[in-house]
Amino acid sequence: MTDWTDKLPPAAQAYVERHRLDEVECVIADLPGIARGKAVPATKFATLRHFHLPNSIFYQTITGDWGEAATDGFTEPDMILKPDMATATAAPWAEDGTLQVIHDAFDQKGQPVPTAPRNVLKRVVELYKAQGWHPVVAPEMEFYLIGRNIDPAKAIEPMTGRTGRPAAARQAYSMTAVDEYGPVIDDIYEWAEIQGFEIDGITQEGGAGQLEINLRHGDPVTLADTIFYFKRLIREAALKHDCFATFMAKPIEGEPGSAMHVHHSVIDEKGRNIFSGPAGGETDAFFHFIGGLQEHLPSAVALMAPYVNSYRRYVKDHAAPINLEWGRDNRTTGIRVPISDHASRRIENRIAGMDCNPYLGIAGSLACGYLGLMQEIWPDKRFHGDAYEAEDAIPRGVYAALDLFDAAKDLHEVLHPEFARVYSVVKRAEYDEFLQVISPWEREHLLLNV
Incomplete structure (x- = not known):
């Protein structure tokens, strides 16, 4: 060698x-x-x-x-x-x-x-380090295995499993459902091991052919690199078995969307979790991080939901919170505090879609938490019950999200103002491209009726 x-x-x-x-x-x-x-x-x-x-x-x-x-x-x-x-x-x-x-x-x-996504995330991490903090993240990747789709006009369908039947919906955590596409998963495991990636687990999600891969917690840049690599790995494993893998936020009508939930904690220079005090209780920093997410996430949604399709995922009662309430072990809230001991206390952002750039999605989430820590923002009271009944708190379309993003000067300073300018220009151009496409819905309902 x-x-x-x-x-x-x-x-x-x-x-x-x-x-x-x-x-x-x-x-x-x-x-x-x-x-x-x-x-x-x-x-x-x-x-x-x-x-x-x-x-x-x-x-x-x-x-x-x-x-x-x-x-x-x-x-x-x-x-x-x-x-x-x-x-x-x-x-x-x-x-x-x-x-x-x-x-x-x-x-x-x-x-x-400044416009390189990996540099954006590195910049945010360095701001934490300047305060003596080391952010830690644990991302979750949701995606669909679907039948080969080479005609954009054709609806996406679940892949056919080993039984010869299409993958079934509403089979969350079913081992039998996972076995349907065992050969694809076997290759994902094998190739991940060859590439040196550690998978924490693979589960069946609620959608037809929808899977979730959990990754072990670690350095934000390293984990974003891993997701960047993993998307290609999963696509290649699917192609080997005559199907497609898609990371679209909402690929199949009537099925749940695919999220990239991100768990956060912050470690100080002595290796202690700043979200937990000496006696194991929750610290001001814990609440300030949540407060930062509640205050600034609406402005960062443009990074976490970057496409027109992204906003189709935000539907009440479809496993995609559209609120910014926080709760303990409550998956209906946009910000969840999972069950953990005090050393591994963490905060989960459930807003980001799997279609986002992992560097930018993680950078945006960490930036909101950082601003909460620096500005000492206190969150609203903890939410009890079904937060799908709470008020919507995030923008519901690309243009609304970009308007909030453009006005968020504090967020721009964390991410870099030049990046924020270029990102907005590119995303607005993308939306203008979308507006030139006439959809089947428009032809069906407007052609002869208006």
Whole structure:
């Protein structure tokens, strides 16, 4: 092996020892969370210290069009992308030996590019560290396994399981339902182990073909990297078995949406959870973090629900809270405090959808908590009972969410003002693209009736 492979993480090093390494994929996440980059021969990667991509990759909409976000004309200057070798991991579905490496984006003066989603999350984490705090997160990933869908005009259907029947709905936590797509799950487990990812568990959710993967708690950037990689892993495992995996917030009409719930705690420099006091009780910091979520989450929803489809998930009584109440062990509240001992006391944000960019969804959630800690915001009283009966507290559409986001100057300072400007420009351009598409609903109900 060459010198650079000696410094790989253990799982990647074990993969290289078993496979002839042919290719390295140099990747970075754009605003939607799509992997952009270059694939280079392994021999060439050994001599590379960085490579270049235009900064315009952060101006692209989900359709591949462009938002008018450039301030000095659309000249597309190059960024310098440097590998973070701690992120090196296998691509076990590839026929030839392949590694993936996440890169960080810098401008030509060596400064972090503020519009790069990974840099946004790193910035938020550094603000915590400046206070002597270390944020810890534990994300949950919900997604659907569906039948192959190559016609956008056709409704999405659940995948066909081993019995030859479509996956059934309303079978939450059913082991039999999980067995229906056992071969896909087997590959997810196997490839995750090869890539060095630790899965805390896989469960059947309430939707037809809907699964949830829980990840162990840890560093926010590392966990966002893991979700970024996992989305590709899951898609590849599904394709191997002639189905699709989708992370759309609401892929199937009448079925629950897919969320990315995020659990948060904060550790001080002595390794103590700042949400718990010396005697194990809840601290002011615990309540301030909740208060920050209640105060600032409406302005951050644009990061956690980035598409028109995202808001179809927010339906009462469909496992998607649209309130910002907080409660203990209460899944109807937007902010939940799970059962735990005092050392692992944590706060769960149940608002984010699985369609969000994991770097931006986690950054937005942590930013709200940070503002609560710094501004010493006290939350409303704990909610008792069914919070679906509570008042709606989040925007219900893209434009409303972006209006709140644009006005949230405190949030911009945490995330970076330039990122906030570009994000809003790109998302508004995306919505304008959507408005050019005439939906089946419009043709059915408006064509001959209005």
